[in-house]
Amino acid sequence: METAADATGLRPSHPPKPPRKRHRGLFKYPVVRQLIRFTGVGIICTASSLGIYALLRPWIDPQLANAVALILTSLMNTALNRRLTFKITGGKKRAPDHLNGVIVIVIALVITGGSLGVLHLFRPDATVSEELWTTTLSGFAATAVRFTLLRHWIFRRARHV
Numbered sequence: 457m458e459t460a461a462d463a464t465g466l467r468p469s470h471p472p473k474p475p476r477k478r479h480r481g482l483f484k485y486p487v488v489r490q491l492i493r494f495t496g497v498g499i500i501c502t503a504s505s506l507g508i509y510a511l512l513r514p515w516i517d518p519q520l521a522n523a524v525a526l527i528l529t530s531l532m533n534t535a536l537n538r539r540l541t542f543k544i545t546g547g548k549k550r551a552p553d554h555l556n557g558v559i560v561i562v563i564a565l566v567i568t569g570g571s572l573g574v575l576h577l578f579r580p581d582a583t584v585s586e587e588l589w590t591t592t593l594s595g596f597a598a599t600a601v602r603f604t605l606l607r608h609w610i611f612r613r614a615r616h617v
Contacts, residue, residue, distance in 0.1 A: 487607070493541040494603050497533060502595060505529040506588060513584050518572050522591055523565060530561035537606055542614040556610045563605070564598035 482488045508525035516524075534557030538544045544553075571594035575582050582590075 490541050490607065491603070494537060494606075497536040497540055498599055500536070501529045501533040502592070502599075504532065505595075506592065509591065510584065510588065513587070518576070518587050519569055522568055522572060526561055526565050526568065530557060530564075533557070533561075533602075538611065542606070542611040544611060544614050553610055557606075560602050560605045560610070564595075564602055567598040567601065568594045570594070 478484075479489070505525040505528075508528055509521050512521040512524055531554065534554050538550075538553055568591045571590050572587060575586065575590045579586065
């Protein structure tokens with residue numbers, strides 16, 4: 457049975473879906489967009505970590521200052537990467553994501569702490585400035601490991617955003 461809407465072609469229209477965003481050039485690859493967002497998050501977290509380290513270092517051991525700075529900024533880093541880099545919103549799997557983020561930060565701590573250990577092995581009287589350079593440079597390696605683990609392990613469900 458044909459209705460009046462069928463006969464006249466007047467059907468209630470649904471609002472059109474917004475057009476899907478098309479990226480051009482290198483930006484068409486999700487990993488490139490993620491690396492750019494990850495870099496922004498990393499700059500914020502690295503600056504925060506270095507600031508915390510520099511504030512704590514005059515009063516505590518370099519390894520402990522490094523650990524405190526990394527642990528404090530890792531929570532912020534995981535939350536920001538979850539939301540901004542991998543576009544994951546909502547509370548679903550938030551706790552497991554942060555627990556896995558702790559594992560990743562332990563790996564970063566081994567890399568940066570190991571570099572401080574090597575520095576102090578060869579230069580027992582290293583300055584805070586030399587320690588900051590050491591943790592910054594080793595932090596680049598830790599960052600590459602962190603991005604890889606976040607993308608392929610923790611947030612693999614959102615690799616293509």
